[in-house]
Amino acid sequence: VVRLFIETFHRACVDDAETEHEVEKQLGALREAADNPDTEALRNTVRECVAHLEEAGRVRREREKKRLLALSDRVDKVSEELAAAREQMATDALTGVYNRAGFDEQVSLIVQLGAIAAPAAFLFMIDVDHFKWVNDRYGHPAGDAVLASVARALTKTFRRKADFLARFGGDEFAAVILEADANAARAIGERMLFAAREVSVTHEGEEIRVGISVGAAPQRVGEDAAAWIERADRALYRAKEKGRDCLVVVS
CATH class of the missing domain: 3.30.70.270 (Reverse transcriptase/Diguanylate cyclase domain)
Structure with a gap:
């Protein structure tokens, strides 16, 4: 179970790094646009950056949802396996009743x-x-x-x-x-x-x-x-x- 959380945390860190990279990329585009005297070009760049950031946020939320669902399923499976192992340890192999x-x-x-x-x-x-x-x-x-x-x-x-x-x-x-x-x-x-x-x-x-x-x-x-x-x-x-x-x- 601990290993599952470690793997999930590692994946989250990797995904966060990817999202952070996208955010930095869009902020860089905004900085460049801010130096451009063309107001219309600046407006278009802002729209594009906002759209990219919204999409990055949506993708991240969807990714988090899938990750949590997958983690929940895996934890449930491990819990069932542990319960089965515990029951087996308490069962007499010959008769099938409690030992x-x-x-x-x-x-x-x-x-x-x-x-x-x-x-x-x-x-x-x-x-x-x-x-x-x-x-x-x-x-x-x-x-x-x-x-x-x-x-x-x-x-x-x-x-x-x-x-x-x-x-x-x-x-x-x-x-x-x-x-x-x-x-x-x-x-x-x-x-x-x-x-x-x-x-x-x-x-x-x-x-x-x-x-x-x-x-x-x-x-x-x-x-x-x-x-x-x-x-x-x-x-x-x-x-x-x-x-x-x-x-x-x-x-």
Whole structure:
């Protein structure tokens, strides 16, 4: 972006020099005409110089307008490229959802918002059941396919664009649902369980099916992100203790 401004400034200086040269040229013509005793010749020279100066001014204004439009277009393009690069940096390459860095950034914003408005979000911690067994039996490529399929299935359970899913690490996902109470959280959690049960991955002619365990915790006033994640993680642990493939919502 800085380079764009430098190039534009340099071009403006060059153009200004050209305009300045034209102005000096016309002023020189006026000086010569002033020494001419012929009044009519002086009048004609003044008219010509004024016309030239007006044209130089018009050309300069048009040039400035085009330059500013071109600069605006280039800045917009660079901004879009930077935004795309930032989004790519926050996206998990395997699943296409947020990665841990993207998750941390989003949750931090939600916590900050909760400090100035009544918090009404739920955090879900999600674990793919027996994923180590899948990797050990079928290999990591099959495990990767399972993770990608689970991510797609879970994402489809969200009704609003503001809700999001992230790969928290390994076979663990995290999701944040905004403006949800306990009843809504349970309904969403049940949809997640059902969606995961429908996941089917075929590997070397064999079908792989998995389930998930889900723990959910509401956002609390004055609570930081780490404490919120810890409460949701404890709920997830309780879901695993209950036999997996289930949901635990804490208050």
